[in-house]
Amino acid sequence: MSDVKSDIEIARAASKRPILEIGSKLDIPQEHLLPYGHDKAKVSAEFIKSVADRADGNLILVTAVNPTPAGEGKTTTTVGLGDGLNAIGKKAMICIREASLGPNFGMKGGAAGGGYAQVVPMEDMNLHFTGDFHAITSAHSLLSAMIDNHIYWGNELEIDQRRISWRRVVDMNDRALRQITTSLGGVANGFPAEAGFDITVASEVMAILCLADDLADLQERLGNMIVAYRRDKSAVTCRDIKADGAMAVLLKDAIQPNLVQTLENNPAFVHGGPFANIAHGCNSVVATKTALKLADYVVTEAGFGADLGAEKFLNIKCRKAGLSPKAVVLVATVRALKMNGGVAKDALGTENVQAVKDGCANLGRHIENLKKFGVPVIVALNHFIKDTDAELQAAVDYARQAGAADALVARHWADGSKGITNVAEAVVKVCESGEANYKPLYPDEMSLFQKIETIAKEIYRADGVTADSKIRNQLKEWEEAGYGKLPVCMAKTQYSFSTDPSRRGAPTGFDIPIREVRISAGAGFIVVICGEVMTMPGLPRRPSAETIRLNEDGLIEGLF
Missing domain, CATH: 3.30.1510.10 (Domain 2, N(10)-formyltetrahydrofolate synthetase)
Structure with missing residues (x-):
């Protein structure tokens, strides 16, 4: 039997502090914390309003290359980096999304980080949490x-x-x-x-x-x-x-951010949870803005690859909320690079330096794309046990040559904060350099179809966009009705820059087919559904729900 503990075993063994004590690290008075048990609480609207005039800390976005089906540890890296920043003496906190029951019982089995870089209480976060x-x-x-x-x-x-x-x-x-x-x-x-x-x-x-x-x-x-x-x-x-x-x-309680803690007892807001492949993929503006008033460094994530979550974070959330990120941490793994280099899923555990190099085209495209927003990029290679030194070095060398501000191997999954202090120090250096000059990819005044084309060509590197006259006419009608200045939210597969999930790496020579457009006039964007992506997923052949159960001691097993 393996000596490696599961995520849920690690989380269950955590030495949690009372949530009022975690709130005190952020100088939140006890009367403004609304406890849900001993280890989670909501922050009152009155307190949030009271800190609105404070100066903002530094905002760091964590995103990733196009993922393998199991994910590449973006949340794990977000949590680890928050702990790492605190470990080097910075006042830092993290802001992540809440987990959806759909993928938890489907493929993912949990979404609170992993290894020794997790947010707890893990079981609550992955199930009903605070009922939001x-x-x-x-x-x-x-x-x-x-x-x-x-x-x-x-x-x-x-x-x-x-x-x-x-x-x-x-x-x-x-x-x-x-x-x-x-x-x-x-x-x-x-x-x-x-x-x-x-x-x-x-x-x-x-x-x-x-x-x-x-x-x-x-x-x-x-x-x-x-x-x-x-x-x-x-x-x-x-x-x-x-x-x-x-x-x-x-929704009066649901809009209040949820305060929890990492395994190392550092504060975390976990609030909201739109998917990045079918929605805008970011945690709440309320949580992010409040965190920036309470900490000097705020680490947040955007779902799936940078072509989805980061693009929407930078084009929708930052535009709408007036946020200006100071750095982007781009998470990659050897296994994701090998898969993007053409290696089958069941062969990812075998050393293949050439496949890493081939798959780095995907990494390079994401670096180029992110720099178009005027924000420096640091590549964090999330270390897995079977990675070899030669594979890791190939990825580091490529990232630095491709224009990353730095590229480093992060070992937070196994070692917690001490395994990612190198990335934390690189983030501080970039933030203090003043290099960031954030700007969205397109102006509000651009037509809706031109905005779609801009993302398709500049981010996905498509040749063009295909849409029938019904869709084009609908976009024109919305413009005539006064909605032309809204940003667009692309719904697309997370596994490829194209709409074909099997086309990995950095594909070229394709168009982006638009199947449907929907207006979200309240949220303030146009949803553009591309290819075969579904806004209601299905369960896989063997869903995680088959192995999630209570054991004889009444403890949950199977979440991971």
Whole structure:
């Protein structure tokens, strides 16, 4: 049997401190912490408002190369770097997203970091936590019910039932719900209609929770959501349905950031959780902005590869929230580089320096892309046990030649903070250099289709974008309705720069096909669905749920 402890065994053995003590590290008075048990708490809106005029600390984004199906340790590196910065004497904290039940029971099995770079309580974070996702699901479902109820009782707003754009959500991977028929069973149940489900993390309510500045802004944005259209194609909003007030009531606690701790008892905000392949992939603006008032260094992450999460963080979140990151840490692994170099998944454990070099084309493209935003890039090679020195050195050498400010091997998974102090010191050096000059990739004034083309060509390196006249006309209609200045949120596979997940590395000679566009008028962006990506995932052949259970001692097993 292996001597290597599982993530859940490490987390369970952690020496946690009372959450009020963790709050005191950030000078949060006890009366402004709303405890959920002994090891997690929400931070009050009053306290958040009271620190708004303080100067901001340094914001560091952690992103990654295109991942293997198992992930490359982006959250693990985010947690480790936060601990590493504290270990070298800096006042630092981390901001990450909450875990969705869908992938936890599907492929990932957990999303709180790994090894000796984790956030705890691990089990709570990966399951119900403080109930934020349930609140979002409930608020979204309330609006769904009120739309159908409005039509049932006479349809005063003259909603065209064929043009209801508001879908339902559940926080689970359930492909059977992608397209459904509702209201069967007779007159008492309403009018039969086509509908469908997305996963909760793809809900516009989730995006709004993560982009709103406060509760008043949250309700305003909820009211602005477009839920349907009339026969004359005029929009019907959530405010027209009169659901925004009740939805805000359901979300009044959920908008408050959750404070927890790392294994090394450093503070962490875990709040919000949109996926980066189908949504904007960043934790909440409230959490990030508050953290910047409380710490000198704030480490946050953006989901999946830099072509998705980082692009959206830099083009949507930073633009909307007025954030200006000082550095980007780009996570890579030898196994991801080998897979991008053409190695099959079952052969990743065998030394193959040439495959690492071949796969570095993917790393190089991400470095080039990130530098277009005016922010220095540090490459952190997340060390795995089977990596060889020759493979690691090949990746380090390539990254430095490709324009990274530095490239270093990080061993935080095995060694905690002491395994990543080299990256922490490099981050401090870059932040203190004043090199960063953040700017978004495109201006607000650019047309919606040009924004899509800019991302496709500049970030994905596609030859062009294909979209039928219906999609192009829809974009023009939104521009005419006053939505032309919104940024675009691309929904695309995370495994490739293209829309074909099998095309790894740095592919060229392809177009980006647009399947559908959706407007998120409350969140403030246009969703562009590309290729075959699904906003409701399905479970894999052998889901993680098959091995998650309670043991004879009543402890959870199978989360990892």
